[in-house]
Amino acid sequence: MPEPASTFGAGIDSIYYIILWITGAIFVLVETALIVFIIRYRHREGRVAAYSHGNKKAEIVWTVIPFILVLFIVYASNDIWLEVKRADQGGAAPADALPLRVVAKQFEWNVTYPGPDGELDTADDFVKRNQLHVPIGRAVRIDLGSEDVIHSFFLPDFRVKQDAVPGMTIPVWFEATRTGEFPLACAELCGLGHYRMRASLTVHEAADFDLWQSQEIAASGSPTGASEIDTERANEAEISEGEESA
Amino acid sequence: MSTTQLLAPNVTAQHWADPSHPDDRPFIRRYIFSTDHKTIGNQFMFMSLFFLLVGGALAMMIRWQLGWPGQPMPGGGVLPETMAPGGILLPEFYNSLVTMHGTFMIFFAIMPLLVGMFGNWLIPLHVGASDMAFPRLNMMSFWSAVPAGFIMLASFVVEGGAAGAGWTAYPPLSAVPEYSGVSTGQQLWCVSLIILGFSSLMGAVNYITTIVNMRAPGMTWMRMPLPIWSLFITAILILLAIPILAGAAIMLLFDQTIGTTFFLPEAGGQPLLWQHLFWYFGHPEVYILILPAMGVASEVIANGSRKPIFGYPAMVGAIVAIAFLGWIVWGHHMFQSGMNPLLGSSFMLSTMIIAVPSAIKVFNWLGTIWRGDIHFHTPMLNALAFVGMFVIGGLSGVFMASTPVDIYIHDTYFIVAHLHYVLFGGSLFAIFAGIYFWFPKFFGRMLSPTLGKIHFALTFVFYNLVFFPMHNLGLGGMMRRIYDPNQYGFLEPLQPMNTFVSVFALALGVSQLVFFFNILWSLWRGEKAPENPWRSNSLEWSLASPPPHGNFEAMPAVYRGPYEYSYPGRGEDFWLQGEPPDGGAVHAPTGGAPVGEGVPQ
Amino acid sequence: MSEAAAIHAHAPRPMEGIRVYNVKLGMWVFLLSEVMFFSGLIGAYIILRFANPEQWAAPGEVLNVTLTAFNTFMLICSSVTMVKAFAAIEHGDQAGLKRWLLATIVLGAAFVGIQVFEYIKLAEHGFVPMASQYAADGGGPLYGSTFYTMTGFHGAHVTIGVLCLIFTLVKALRGHYTEEYYSGVEIMGLYWHFVDLVWIILFTIVYLI
Numbered sequence A: 001m002p003e004p005a006s007t008f009g010a011g012i013d014s015i016y017y018i019i020l021w022i023t024g025a026i027f028v029l030v031e032t033a034l035i036v037f038i039i040r041y042r043h044r045e046g047r048v049a050a051y052s053h054g055n056k057k058a059e060i061v062w063t064v065i066p067f068i069l070v071l072f073i074v075y076a077s078n079d080i081w082l083e084v085k086r087a088d089q090g091g092a093a094p095a096d097a098l099p100l101r102v103v104a105k106q107f108e109w110n111v112t113y114p115g116p117d118g119e120l121d122t123a124d125d126f127v128k129r130n131q132l133h134v135p136i137g138r139a140v141r142i143d144l145g146s147e148d149v150i151h152s153f154f155l156p157d158f159r160v161k162q163d164a165v166p167g168m169t170i171p172v173w174f175e176a177t178r179t180g181e182f183p184l185a186c187a188e189l190c191g192l193g194h195y196r197m198r199a200s201l202t203v204h205e206a207a208d209f210d211l212w213q214s215q216e217i218a219a220s221g222s223p224t225g226a227s228e229i230d231t232e233r234a235n236e237a238e239i240s241e242g243e244e245s246a
Numbered sequence B: 001m002s003t004t005q006l007l008a009p010n011v012t013a014q015h016w017a018d019p020s021h022p023d024d025r026p027f028i029r030r031y032i033f034s035t036d037h038k039t040i041g042n043q044f045m046f047m048s049l050f051f052l053l054v055g056g057a058l059a060m061m062i063r064w065q066l067g068w069p070g071q072p073m074p075g076g077g078v079l080p081e082t083m084a085p086g087g088i089l090l091p092e093f094y095n096s097l098v099t100m101h102g103t104f105m106i107f108f109a110i111m112p113l114l115v116g117m118f119g120n121w122l123i124p125l126h127v128g129a130s131d132m133a134f135p136r137l138n139m140m141s142f143w144s145a146v147p148a149g150f151i152m153l154a155s156f157v158v159e160g161g162a163a164g165a166g167w168t169a170y171p172p173l174s175a176v177p178e179y180s181g182v183s184t185g186q187q188l189w190c191v192s193l194i195i196l197g198f199s200s201l202m203g204a205v206n207y208i209t210t211i212v213n214m215r216a217p218g219m220t221w222m223r224m225p226l227p228i229w230s231l232f233i234t235a236i237l238i239l240l241a242i243p244i245l246a247g248a249a250i251m252l253l254f255d256q257t258i259g260t261t262f263f264l265p266e267a268g269g270q271p272l273l274w275q276h277l278f279w280y281f282g283h284p285e286v287y288i289l290i291l292p293a294m295g296v297a298s299e300v301i302a303n304g305s306r307k308p309i310f311g312y313p314a315m316v317g318a319i320v321a322i323a324f325l326g327w328i329v330w331g332h333h334m335f336q337s338g339m340n341p342l343l344g345s346s347f348m349l350s351t352m353i354i355a356v357p358s359a360i361k362v363f364n365w366l367g368t369i370w371r372g373d374i375h376f377h378t379p380m381l382n383a384l385a386f387v388g389m390f391v392i393g394g395l396s397g398v399f400m401a402s403t404p405v406d407i408y409i410h411d412t413y414f415i416v417a418h419l420h421y422v423l424f425g426g427s428l429f430a431i432f433a434g435i436y437f438w439f440p441k442f443f444g445r446m447l448s449p450t451l452g453k454i455h456f457a458l459t460f461v462f463y464n465l466v467f468f469p470m471h472n473l474g475l476g477g478m479m480r481r482i483y484d485p486n487q488y489g490f491l492e493p494l495q496p497m498n499t500f501v502s503v504f505a506l507a508l509g510v511s512q513l514v515f516f517f518n519i520l521w522s523l524w525r526g527e528k529a530p531e532n533p534w535r536s537n538s539l540e541w542s543l544a545s546p547p548p549h550g551n552f553e554a555m556p557a558v559y560r561g562p563y564e565y566s567y568p569g570r571g572e573d574f575w576l577q578g579e580p581p582d583g584g585a586v587h588a589p590t591g592g593a594p595v596g597e598g599v600p601q
Numbered sequence C: 001m002s003e004a005a006a007i008h009a010h011a012p013r014p015m016e017g018i019r020v021y022n023v024k025l026g027m028w029v030f031l032l033s034e035v036m037f038f039s040g041l042i043g044a045y046i047i048l049r050f051a052n053p054e055q056w057a058a059p060g061e062v063l064n065v066t067l068t069a070f071n072t073f074m075l076i077c078s079s080v081t082m083v084k085a086f087a088a089i090e091h092g093d094q095a096g097l098k099r100w101l102l103a104t105i106v107l108g109a110a111f112v113g114i115q116v117f118e119y120i121k122l123a124e125h126g127f128v129p130m131a132s133q134y135a136a137d138g139g140g141p142l143y144g145s146t147f148y149t150m151t152g153f154h155g156a157h158v159t160i161g162v163l164c165l166i167f168t169l170v171k172a173l174r175g176h177y178t179e180e181y182y183s184g185v186e187i188m189g190l191y192w193h194f195v196d197l198v199w200i201i202l203f204t205i206v207y208l209i
C-alpha cells in the first residue's frame, strides 16, 4: 500500500494491520496444524485411527474464540468507518471544508471549483477536466456525481474510494497531509475506456493553492467561460492527462 | 402415479432395479433424454466441464493481455477483427472476456458441477431412493441448462459482441447500449440467465422433495451424509435466491428492450436497486457455490482419514447457520456504493459473524484428520487442498468485511484474489476431489491415480503462484477489470508481478489438460472399478459400479450414520450404512443392502 | 452422545417424510420460490415508489379501480369453485368435478380477458410501460413500468393456470381422477389459490394504496 496522504489514511491502515496480525496468526496456526497432522497421522502399517465423534469442549472453544475476535474487529473497524464517513454528522464534511464538485462521465472526471468566494454554484466557479487540485491541511468536501454510468472515485494514496452513481450526489471528504501529485483512478467498470479513466490530484501548500486558483481564473478570461465542458461522446474522447477543457 | 403413492409414504412406491430384466431402454432414452439421475449427473458433468474449458480459455486471454499488454496473442490471429485485430485484444473485447469468464465459471461451470452433477449423482443414492422424486422434471432441468449455456456462448458472435458490463451487470452500463457498445449480447446475457434460473429451480424442487420425502428407512436427518445436508440447504438457497435474480434480470431486460427505467436515473429509476436485488441473490449464490463443496470435502476427508467426521451436529449446524446468515449480509458488496454508511456498519457485523460457522467447519476438518490414519488418495489430496485454500479465502474475506479496509481494497485485485481462493481453491478443489472420488461409481472405471496426482501437484503449485500474488497487486492499488494497468504510473511497477502471474496462469491452464485427458482416457481405458474402491460407508458403495437403473433391488435400510470409520473391535475400518448390525458379511450383497424387519417391501 | 446407541438400533422404522405426497410437497416448494419472485417485484416497487412518490397518481385517477375490483371478485369466486371441484372429487363426484373445473376455467379466462381489455384502454390513454412514451394524465413512467410488470407477470401466471386447468379438465373428462386418486386436482388447486392470493396483495398495493 502506498504511504497514506490523508488524515484518516493511517487509521485505515492501522485496522488493516490489526486484521493482518489476527488473520496471519490464525493462518499460521491452522495451516501448521494441517501440515503437522497430515505428516503425523499419515497412513503407516498398523496405524489405527481413533474412533471419536468429536469433543464438545473443544468445539465450544473454537466457536467462542473466533466470535470474540470478529466482534473485536467489528468494534475496531466501526470507529474508523464512522470517522471516515462522518456518520455522526450525517455524512457532512467538516464545516470549513473546501467545497468541490466532481462529476464523472465516460471517461473523464470534471471538477468544479468554487472560485475565490469559496461557494459552489456562483458566478466565479470554474471547471477543470481530469485535474483535481486541493490545498494541504484543509478538509475538502466533494459532491460526487455521474452523468452516465457508475464510476468509482479512487484515490489510492488517500484511502478514498466512492462509487459515483448517476442520479445521486454522494458526499466524499478528505484532508491531505502531504503535498505532491497523486493518481485519481476509476475503480468501477464503466465501459471500454474504463482502464484509461484517470486523472491527477495535486496537493498544494495553502498559499500555492490560492495562487493556482487565481492563475486559472486569469487564464480562462472570464470566470464562467471556463466552465463549458466539451460534450464530445465519451467513446471518442481523446483524454490526455492535464488537458484543459475547451 | 398410483393410489399407493398418494396415500402411503412416498418411499414405498418406487421402481427398484430388477436384475431379472435387462435394461432395454433405447439409446436415446438411456443416454440423451434419460430420466435416470445418474445419467443426468453424468450429463451435467460433461456440460459443466465443457464450460469450465470455455471459462478457462477466456481467463487465459485475460491473463495474456495483463501479462503482455498490447502484444499480439499467440494464435490470436484466428479471432475476428472485432475482437482482436492482428491478435491484439481490443478493450471492448477485454470487457467481454472479463464478464463472460465470470459468468461461465459461476453459472455454467462451478454451479452445475456442484449442484447439477453432485446433486444428481448423490442425492437419490445417498438417501436410498430409486431416483429423484420427479425424474422427468430432472431431465428438463438439464435440457434447459444446455440451451442457456449455448445462448450465452452464442452472444460472442452477435453484432456488438458478448455482454461487457461485468458478471454483476451493473446498470446503467448494462442497460444502455450507447454506454457499453453492447446491445444484443447484454440482452442474451439476461435471457440465458433467466432460462438457467428455470433449470436451477426445477433441480431445487426435485432435491428438496427427494431429500424430505424419499429417505430410506433408518436414514434419519442426522444420519444423512454431509453432501446431502449441504445440497439440501443449497437447494433451499437456490429456491429462494434464483427468483430474485430472475425478477431483476427481467426488469433489466425490460430496461434494455422496451424502454422502462427501473434502473435508469433519467425517469427516477435506481441504479442501486439493481445492486440490492443482485446481491440479495448474489450472496446466497456465493454459498450455493461453496456449501456443496464443503459437503463433498467432508465426505472425502472422513474417508481419507478413516475417522468419523469430527462434530457432525456442529457441521450440520454450521451449514444451516451460514445459509441463514447469508441472507442478511448482501450489503457488504456495496460498502462503497453510496449506501447509507450506518447500514454498512450493520452489514459488517452480520458478515463478520459468518466467520464463526466457517471457522467451526475448518476446525472440525482439522479435528477429523487429527489422530486419523490418513490415506493420500487423489480425492483426499484435493480435499486437503480445499481446506488449506478455503482457510486463506476465508481469512482474506475478513479484510473486505471490515468497512474501512474495504474502502481501499474494494474493486481491486485483492477481491479477485479472495474470490478465486474461495471459488477455485475452495469449490474447484472440492469438485476435483468429488470427481476423483465418485467417477468410478458412475462410469465403472477408476481415474488414473498417477495422472491424478500429477494433476493435483501441478494445479496446487501453479494455483498458488497465480492467485497469491494477486493479494499484493490489490494492495498495490491495482483495480479490477482494467485492460491495461500501465495507463497508470503507480501501477507500472506492478507489471513484472502481472507477468509472473500470467506465466503461471498459462501453466495452470495447461495443467488442467492432464485432468481432461485423464477423464477421457479413463472412460475407456481406466482400471475397472470395484463396488467400493475407497472402502467408504454410504449406500451407493454397496452397489455395482455403475449402479443399475433403479439403483437398489429393494428398499435399502439404514442402520447407522455415514462416518462409522475405524469402529473399535471390527476387523474392517469402515462400516456400510446399510449393513445390519448383526449381519456377519462385511460387504453387503451386490444390488442393495438387506432389509430389516418391519420395513415395507 | 446418543450416536453409539443409534449405531446399535435395530430394524429401522420406515421413514415417512413429512406425510405429504411428493407432487404436493413439490408444489409447495415451488410456490415458495414464486413467493420470492413476487416479493422481489413488490420490493422493487416499494423502493421505487418511496423514492419517486410524485410519479404515482392517486388511486383511481389513472387506473380503473371499479372494473378491477369486479375482476378481483371474479378471481376470488374462481378460488371458491376450485375448492368445490376438489371437494367433489374427494367424494368421487365426477360430474361435480367437471362442472366446477369448467366454472373455474371460465372465471379465470374472464379475468385474463378483462385485464387485457383494461390494458388496451389504459394504453389508449397513454398509460404505457415505456418511459419515453408515457402520457397518462397523472403519474409518471415508473408508475406504468411497475404496473405492467407486476400485473403482467401475475396475468401470465393466471394464463398458465387456465391452460393447466383445461389440461386437468380434459383428464377429468377421461375419468382420470377418482375418489382415491386426485393429486392432480389438489396441486392445481394449490397453485390456483396462490395466484389468487398474490392478486389480492397486488390489487391492494397497486390499485388501492
Ligand SMILES: [Cu+2]
Binding pocket: A151, A152, A186, A187, A188, A189, A190, A191, A193, A194, A195, A197
Ligand atoms: Cu471506470
Ligand SMILES: [Cu+2]
Binding pocket: B282, B283, B286, B329, B330, B332, B333
Ligand atoms: Cu457476499
